[in-house]
Structure formats: C-alpha cells, structure tokens
Amino acid sequence: MKALLFSDRPLVTAQMSSLLCDYFEIGFMAYSKDYESLKDFGAKEIIVINGEYSPAESLAREIVSYMKEYDYIFIGATVLGREVGAMAAAISGAEMKSEIIEFGIKDGKTTTKRLYYGGKTVLEEESNAKIFTVSQGLKETKKIESSPKKNEIELKTKSSVELGEKIQKATTSTDITKADIIVSIGRGLSKKEDLSIITDFASVMHAELAGSRPICADYHWLEEERQVGLSGKKVNPKLYIAIGISGQIQHIAGMRGSKTVIAINKDKSAPIFSECDYGIVGDLYSIVPKLTKILRG
C-alpha cells in the first residue's frame, strides 16, 4: 500500500515518514526549496511543487488527483495543512481523521488515536478514512536511504483565492518543538518587564523559552510561535519547566510528551501539580532568581 505525505514544514514530513514507513511505500509532495532536506527520509518518490507558495485549494486539488495512485494521504497539521486536509476531504468525498497522534492498520481498517475533549482524553478509532492530518512533533525523524524518484510539477488548478501581497510575519529563528529543555512561563508573571527573570533562568538552563496562550497570543510578551498547547505547539523535550502556569488542559495537551516536568506555582492546588514529576510550591519571583544564582555558581 502507498501513502502520500505533504507538509509545508519539511521536518513534519520527515516525522510523518518515521511514523508511517513501517506500513506504507511512501511518497512525498514538497516544495522545491525543501527537496534536498527530504531526500533521506524513506520516500520512493518526491513530487516537487515548483514555487514557494500555493493556496490551500490548489494544493488540495493536486493532492486529490494523486488519490488514484496513493491509497492514503497524510498531511502535517500546520495552519496550511489543516486547511488543505479539510479541502481535500471535501473535494474527494473521502473520510478524514484530523490531528492523529498514532496510526495502525488492523483487519484492513485504519486505527488511529487523537486527543479529544480539548486534550483531556485520547480517542481511539477504527475507520475507513483515507485522509489524515497528523499532529506535529510526534516522532523523532530517522534517516532512511531510498534514492527517491523526483517528479517536478506545476500546480494545475487555479485557486479562487489570489495572493495579493506577501507580508513577512515576525518570526523567531527557533523551533521549540526541537528543544531538549524548555522553560515555559504563564500568567504568574505579572508584567512584561519581569520577563528578564525568566530569560536569565532559561539562559543558565540552556533552554528554549516558551509560554502559555495568554503570554504568547493575548499579551504578545513572547512570539506566538512559542505558545505551547492545543492551539499552539506540541513539544516533547527531555525537561519542561512550567513557571506560573496553572496547567489547564489546553496547555497540558501541548506538553504531555515531555519526559520530565517541573512546575513552580504559588497555588498548591494548581492542576499543573498533577502533571509534573517535581513541584515547587512558592512565589516564582523568589524561587526563579535563586535557582538562576545557584546554577550560575
């Protein structure tokens, strides 16, 4: 059986390939700029889209045209990927499962797991789905030599949406999904000026900085790319230090893959303490500078 994988983030394509290569002969659809970085991840064929941007509708129609050749379609659940997946399902009429975190095949049916009720439970499903969007950051990538065939294409379908202007979004050069250590801050921090307490600590910990939704998306004290959670990034570092984060389920959904979790919170009944390996009850304004001082030596 064959599966076609697409993501606008090559890392996500490689992660999906590692998740699925035991089940399928794999093909990738990728932008030409990502071709070189994807050559060693097990694809038998790479369908290279010329250009760097395509509207979701054009991508979805192109992907659907490959459904005769490929049995299953997997799309990375990025902002673009979610749109492409939904459109591909609507155009083809095929059943789709979104944001899967596990995949298998049993008695000819697909078995998948995905987070449910805002990440509170995991839903296991058997289905006849042919299209899946795959949660980001699920699996470490493994290199698999495969000498893929390169098949260059131009997207045929014109979209009803036209690109007017491209405005560069303010981005960081960091990708928190790759970090081994993450220091994450929540609304326990009372003002932006106090962020230096956290950045100093992150620096001595050699950690990436992340935050809860209020810190990233509401107050914009950190870039939105640093938001961890259901509507943010799913991370799986070796160590996740949650400071002044209450531990609502939508946040936990993004950091559940962490190997060890340390929480600092002044409220001993905060839900984060049910999700951590080590908890420190106290005021971050007193604890964090002390930890920084000790670690600096």
Ligand SMILES: Cc1cc2nc3c(=O)[nH]c(=O)nc-3n(C[C@H](O)[C@H](O)[C@H](O)COP(=O)(O)OP(=O)(O)OC[C@H]3O[C@@H](n4cnc5c(N)ncnc54)[C@H](O)[C@@H]3O)c2cc1C
């Ligand atoms: C559809 C949907 C999607 C969402 N997606 C996300 C998401 O992706 N990521 C996300 O994070 N949230 C998300 N949320 C929001 C989520 O429900 C919570 O509102 C949010 O996570 C709370 O952020 P917080 O823990 O920083 O703030 P709060 O819940 O306000 O918690 C602040 C914590 O800091 C502690 N504190 C206060 N002062 C101190 C101090 N001096 N020292 C130590 N501790 C202190 C408090 O005891 C409290 O526990 C989503 C919500 C919805 C409805």
